[in-house]
Amino acid sequence: MKNKMNRLKRREHGANAVLLSPMYLFTIVFLIGPFVYMIVLSFLTRAETWGVVNEFTFRNYLKILEPTYLNTFWESIKLALLVTALVILIGYPFGYYMAKLSPKNRGVMLMLVTIPFWTSSLMRLYGWIIIFRANGLLDKLLMGIKLTGEPLKLLYTYPAVVVGMVYGLLPFMILSVYSSVEKMDWTLVEAARDLGAGPVKAFFTVTLKCTMPGLMTGVILTFVPSMALFFIADILGGNKIPLIGNVIQDQLMKVHDWPFAAALSVILMLMTTLMIFLYRKVTGSSDTEGII
Amino acid sequence: MKRKPVFSTVYLIVGVILMYLPIVIVMIYSFNESKISSVWDGLSLKWYRELFRDRVFGDALVNSLVLGGLSSLAAAVIGTLGAIGTARSSFRGKGVMAYIATLPMLTPEIILGMIFLTFFSLLGLPFGMTTLVLSHTAFCIPYVFMQVRARLSGMDPSYEEAARDLGAGRIRSFFDITLPLILPGIVSGMLLSFAMSMDDVIISVFVTGVSVNTLPVVIYTQLKTGVTPKVNALCTLMFLATLIIVLLSAFLGRIGNSKKKSD
Numbered sequence: 177m178k179n180k181m182n183r184l185k186r187r188e189h190g191a192n193a194v195l196l197s198p199m200y201l202f203t204i205v206f207l208i209g210p211f212v213y214m215i216v217l218s219f220l221t222r223a224e225t226w227g228v229v230n231e232f233t234f235r236n237y238l239k240i241l242e243p244t245y246l247n248t249f250w251e252s253i254k255l256a257l258l259v260t261a262l263v264i265l266i267g268y269p270f271g272y273y274m275a276k277l278s279p280k281n282r283g284v285m286l287m288l289v290t291i292p293f294w295t296s297s298l299m300r301l302y303g304w305i306i307i308f309r310a311n312g313l314l315d316k317l318l319m320g321i322k323l324t325g326e327p328l329k330l331l332y333t334y335p336a337v338v339v340g341m342v343y344g345l346l347p348f349m350i351l352s353v354y355s356s357v358e359k360m361d362w363t364l365v366e367a368a369r370d371l372g373a374g375p376v377k378a379f380f381t382v383t384l385k386c387t388m389p390g391l392m393t394g395v396i397l398t399f400v401p402s403m404a405l406f407f408i409a410d411i412l413g414g415n416k417i418p419l420i421g422n423v424i425q426d427q428l429m430k431v432h433d434w435p436f437a438a439a440l441s442v443i444l445m446l447m448t449t450l451m452i453f454l455y456r457k458v459t460g461s462s463d464t465e466g467i468i
Numbered sequence: 469m470k471r472k473p474v475f476s477t478v479y480l481i482v483g484v485i486l487m488y489l490p491i492v493i494v495m496i497y498s499f500n501e502s503k504i505s506s507v508w509d510g511l512s513l514k515w516y517r518e519l520f521r522d523r524v525f526g527d528a529l530v531n532s533l534v535l536g537g538l539s540s541l542a543a544a545v546i547g548t549l550g551a552i553g554t555a556r557s558s559f560r561g562k563g564v565m566a567y568i569a570t571l572p573m574l575t576p577e578i579i580l581g582m583i584f585l586t587f588f589s590l591l592g593l594p595f596g597m598t599t600l601v602l603s604h605t606a607f608c609i610p611y612v613f614m615q616v617r618a619r620l621s622g623m624d625p626s627y628e629e630a631a632r633d634l635g636a637g638r639i640r641s642f643f644d645i646t647l648p649l650i651l652p653g654i655v656s657g658m659l660l661s662f663a664m665s666m667d668d669v670i671i672s673v674f675v676t677g678v679s680v681n682t683l684p685v686v687i688y689t690q691l692k693t694g695v696t697p698k699v700n701a702l703c704t705l706m707f708l709a710t711l712i713i714v715l716l717s718a719f720l721g722r723i724g725n726s727k728k729k730s731d
Contacts (some may be wrong), residue, residue: 191638192557196565199550199609203569206606210583217586270483273476285480287718292487294710296667298687299703303490305691306497313493343490396574404576407669411691421578428674434586441579452574 214445218438226432236439245423245440252419256402259341263349263398266342268391271353275360286354293347301340301411308336308412332414340412341402349394356390357383389459396455400448420444491707498700515697524686525702532666532683535597539604540661546605547612548654552646555620570614572607580607581674588675595677603675604665611664612657619653652720659717663710 221231239245274285292300307313308331315327330336364386368378384391406421415422420440427437498516502509519525554566572580584603593599627649631641669684676685683706690699 189557192553195549195553196557198546199553199569199613200565202546202606202609203565206584206587206602207571208568210587213587213590214579214583266483269476269479273473273480276473276476277480285484287714288484289487291711291714292491294663294667294714295491296684296687296703296706296710298667298669298684298691299494299707300490302687302691302695302699302703303492303494305695306493307490343487346487400574400576404578405670406578407673407688411688421576424578424582425673428582428585437582438586441582444576445579448574448576448579 214438214441217435218442220435222433222435228434233435236436237443239436240439240443248418248420248423249443251417252403252421255338255341255417255419256399259338259345259402260395260399262338262342263345264391264395267346267349267394268353270346271350271390271394272357272387274350275354275357282358289347289350289354293351297344298407300344301408304336304340304343304412305331308339331412332416334413334417337409337413337417340408341405344405344408345398345402348397352390352394352397353387354390356387356393360386392455392459396451400451403447404444494700495704495707498697498704500697500700503697515701518696519698519701519705522698524681525683525698528681528683528686531597531680535600535604535682536662536665538601539608539665540658542601542605543608543612543661544654544658547609547657548616548650550609551613551616551620552650555617566613570610573610573614577607577668577670581671584671585674595675596680599675599677600672600680600682603671604668607668607671608661608665611660612654615653615657615660616650619650623649655720656717659713663713666706 217228218236219232219234221229221233221235223229240249274282274289277285305312309315310329310331311327312331314330315324318324318328319326360383365378365382368382369375373381403419404421404424406419406425409415409417409419409422424437424440424444427433427440499511499513500508501512501514550569554562580603584599584606588595588599588602593602623646628641628645631645632638636644667684668682669688672682672685673688676682683702687699687702690696
């Protein structure tokens with residue numbers, strides 16, 4: 177009897193292994209492999225003309241310490257912080273108000289927010305190009321109402337990049353905040369109000385704390401990509417605003433200094449991991465599930 | 469006691485209008501007779517006609533559809549099996565593997581692009597459809613995996629146990645019981661994957677070959693170098709396709725939910 181049980185168990189194990197093996201195999205070969213190679217590559221030497229020489233070096237990491245590249249990192253972080261702050265300011269109230277709608281309206285709003293989120297990001301960027309272009313829609317509108325005498329020519333400027341990024345990343349924040357506000361236990365707020373807290377105090381002591389996981393999820397989903405969304409900076413910033421993403425792309429595709437691109441990526445990856453680690457510390461979640 | 473929430477309503481409405489503004493503008497200008505988007509020359513379907521004649525866009529569309537289809541299908545099979553296996557087994561390192569499997573969602577896309585580019589060239593794979601499908605499958609798996617796993621965690625294991633007790637084999641009970649129950653999860657994961665693959669610029673830019681172009685890569689290049697209203701027409705059609713997919717998946721989700729309720 178016991179023997180049979182064991183055999184059954186072993187067969188169960190075998191079946192599970194068969195189920196798991198495609199994902200594990202794929203993950204190991206096409207995910208862990210490339211990641212490990214990135215780390216290895218970041219310590220290798222660039223060949224004179226094209227390619228890589230298998231010679232160990234720290235030079236790629238030292239190169240990051242050069243003022244140009246340090247500045248790029250600093251600029252990227254500054255932009256990411258600005259974008260994240262704006263996304264919180266605009267997106268949090270949006271997600272919050274959305275969750276407080278009647279269930280029917282909530283469904284409609286959820287649909288309305290999801291559709292742009294699924295729409296090609298290039299199409300949405302293109303819309304901004306038409307708006308920001310010199311003598312484009314915005315310039316015409318502002319000159320029409322006599323707010324400005326001459327075209328602002330916002331395309332290829334810093335504000336255009338900020339608008340494009342905030343716009344593109346906003347749905348992530350809205351949806352994360354929405355889902356945590358929707359799950360909230362409102363009796364807690366009522367209790368705080370009954371105990372004499374004003375609406376503002378009740379919001380900061382209760383609501384904000386309860387919705388922190390959603391807010392933090394939104395922050396990660398905004399901050400991490402905004403350091404690396406090179407195509408937004410490319411298209412709306414006209415390559416004038418160098419972000420880490422743009423530098424990595426240039427090093428890979430134009431300069432062909434792959435080891436240096438790898439070193440930059442390793443640092444960017446470390447920064448991302450740190451963010452996720454902080455996220456888990458703050459929210460106390462041990463799973464990535466909260467992220468999406 | 470209850471105030472009418474005027475401010476919040478206005479906030480939401482203005483927000484939605486701004487969200488759709490760039491999309492609507494692109495769509496409006498697709499019907500513009502003039503080649504320059506700052507001049508309005510009257511309504512015309514000219515650019516749609518030119519779009520359908522354009523071989524570059526046609527080829528890119530076919531490539532994107534093939535790529536999205538293949539990688540969402542591969543992700544569906546691998547991710548679903550992985551989610552079921554993860555839910556059923558208990559061993560050390562399971563959590564770590566689940567974390568690593570969802571890593572592409574937490575990694576900046578540019579890093580994914582960079583590691584695929586360098587790794588594929590290390591392996592000596594020719595850049596083109598193969599590398600595109602491999603990399604897209606890699607970043608699509610997490611979407612299916614998470615969706616199916618969420619579905620499985622809400623599933624009552626006694627259904628399958630009952631089927632097994634009644635003499636159904638492992639395979640039969642899977643196809644008769646488990647699969648129908650998790651199907652909405654698989655479908656929505658696949659749709660998400662397909663949409664992600666159809667929209668991906670960053671990773672595709674790195675792993676696409678000289679001969680194979682996907683739709684987003686073509687649009688990206690045009691936006692950088694000079695764009696014709698053909699792109700407006702294309703974007704409008706893509707938006708309509710997205711709309712249909714979103715509505716369809718919402719509809720499927722509703723069917724799934726009502727099924728759950730009636731059970």
